[in-house]
Amino acid sequence: MTLTDTCADNPAPVVAAKTKLLGRALFENMGKPTKIVAPMVDQSELAWRILSRRYGATLAYTPMFHAKNFATSEKYRKDMWCEQDGCSNVDRPLVVQFCANDPHYLLEAAKLVQDKCDAVDLNLGCPQGIAKKGRYGSFLMEDWETIHKLIKTLHDNLDVPVTAKIRVFPEREKTLEYAKMVLDAGAQFLTVHGRLREQKGQQTGLADWDIIQYLRQHLPEDTVFFANGNILYPEDISRCMNKIHCDGVMSAEGNLYNPGVFNTECTGDIDKTFPRVDKLLREYFEIVRSYKGSNASRIAMKSHFFKILRPFLPNHIDIRSNLASMNAKTSFDEWEEIVVGPVEQVVQEIYKQDDINAKDVITTGEVELWGGSYKQVPYWRCQPYFRPVDGVTGDKRVVRGLKRANELETSKEEETKKSKQAEVTNAAS
Structure with a gap:
């Protein structure tokens, strides 16, 4: 069964x-x-x-x-x-x-x-x-x-x-x-x-x-x-x-x-919190292939592939081109041959590098004004996406915006303080 x-x-x-x-x-x-x-x-x-x-x-x-x-x-x-x-x-x-x-x-x-x-x-x-x-x-x-x-x-x-x-x-x-x-x-x-x-x-x-x-x-x-x-x-x-x-x-x-x-x-x-893209892609692909009755899963698969592979594809544009050519009617065998298999081969080669242990690490940055910290994650692992606007990614826009708001608030507080000091001085004179 x-x-x-x-x-x-x-x-x-x-x-x-x-x-x-x-x-x-x-x-x-x-x-x-x-x-x-x-x-x-x-x-x-x-x-x-x-x-x-x-x-x-x-x-x-x-x-x-x-x-x-x-x-x-x-x-x-x-x-x-x-x-x-x-x-x-x-x-x-x-x-x-x-x-x-x-x-x-x-x-x-x-x-x-x-x-x-x-x-x-x-x-x-x-x-x-x-x-x-x-x-x-x-x-x-x-x-x-x-x-x-x-x-x-x-x-x-x-x-x-x-x-x-x-x-x-x-x-x-x-x-x-x-x-x-x-x-x-x-x-x-x-x-x-x-x-x-x-x-x-x-x-x-x-x-x-x-x-x-x-x-x-x-x-x-x-x-x-x-x-x-x-x-x-x-x-x-x-x-x-x-x-x-x-x-x-x-x-x-x-x-x-x-x-x-x-x-x-x-x-x-x-591996559980930032899974390798090749392993997650394979796992998801096999689920879709097992549930053939789910048209929605088959229709959504290409979009999910792009998201899973988002940090990976800019470094391997040949696979990105192949993925772009696929659609919901493409056979599972073709998906295997043209996308899933090649991704696995590339990542397996990455893990053959002598210095992979030094490269395959997550680096956590300082606590930001919004309360959390950004992380640097290797491109062969799943990670958040920061949507760029005018060449600036979302994480940097958030930090800049919060800094500006913080500076504005500080400026207002200083102006209020100066105003109160002036009132005291005037009252004393």
């Missing part, structure tokens, strides 16, 4: 309906997950979730599905969802995420997956142009009535709980009222991405942990609360939990470029 047969050949037995778990009871039933794969469009599909769990993730979300398309288009469902999704022995706990602005289509879509997941999540954070055009995700942030209706419809009519993921407003107080409304509508978990709707792409910047902490402090104590943003390395997860006192930490880009970011129990093991 192959891996892909396990769910299809052994369908879950029909059992009496269970009481729907809510809030803390749901969280505890899931095993109190603290390391969470974020919902990512066309990225957090079955094969990637399986891989991420092997590297420490304890809860995973599906990619964001379009509720109306999922409810009405069989082709869309087949591209996004398969028999193995939500399989109890490899893909749980699982939260299925939808974007929507119509309660009817949202409920119809959610009913199609409620038997294969632990909860259904409403996306209220997508900042992309397609979300603006379709009026969903973060572009519902001003329409609280619709959001409340969407969540309450699922809460009242679905067999599994509903959760929600939000972004923040510039104002803390408004964000708090927004979060309270989402919980009042029936959301059992609240995930807060500490960025504004405008913070995307080249304008991403740092997530605001202070506003996430503020929400955690002012929402009901028993709220199941996840934080999202600024996770580059495994130690950032504990740093986030210690500051915010959240129940779990969600990672999107950090996980995409290095699944080892979730291996918090193995921070001393370089």
Whole structure:
């Protein structure tokens, strides 16, 4: 029996309906997950979730599905969802995420997956142009009535709980009222991405942990609360939990470029926290090949290859050219011959170098103003990606921005001090 047969050949037995778990009871039933794969469009599909769990993730979300398309288009469902999704022995706990602005289509879509997941999540954070055009995700942030209706419809009519993921407003107080409304509508978990709707792409910047902490402090104590943003390395997860006192930490880009970011129990093991690109690529490739029924995994594979190999490809442009020529219809044998095999050969040659032990090390820099430290990682190992803008990478932009803000604050304090001294002098004279 192959891996892909396990769910299809052994369908879950029909059992009496269970009481729907809510809030803390749901969280505890899931095993109190603290390391969470974020919902990512066309990225957090079955094969990637399986891989991420092997590297420490304890809860995973599906990619964001379009509720109306999922409810009405069989082709869309087949591209996004398969028999193995939500399989109890490899893909749980699982939260299925939808974007929507119509309660009817949202409920119809959610009913199609409620038997294969632990909860259904409403996306209220997508900042992309397609979300603006379709009026969903973060572009519902001003329409609280619709959001409340969407969540309450699922809460009242679905067999599994509903959760929600939000972004923040510039104002803390408004964000708090927004979060309270989402919980009042029936959301059992609240995930807060500490960025504004405008913070995307080249304008991403740092997530605001202070506003996430503020929400955690002012929402009901028993709220199941996840934080999202600024996770580059495994130690950032504990740093986030210690500051915010959240129940779990969600990672999107950090996980995409290095699944080892979730291996918090193995921070001393370089192969588990910063895996070699050849070994991770092989492991992921074999998962995709094993789950042939997952169209979503096959479609996403090329994109994942580029992310896994991002630091490696600039040094081996021949492999980059070969990878660029591949597509979802390319046979697995061709993938093996043209990409996977050559990557393995190159990295194996690197490890034959006499000085490899001196080269194959992780160097940690000084603590930065944002609270963490950047690391220097060999290009043949998975690592975070810092998106360049005008030739300056994201890590350097963050440091420069924080230094400017710090200098401005210091300047203001000095001006205030001088002003007070002048007032004292004038009063004395």
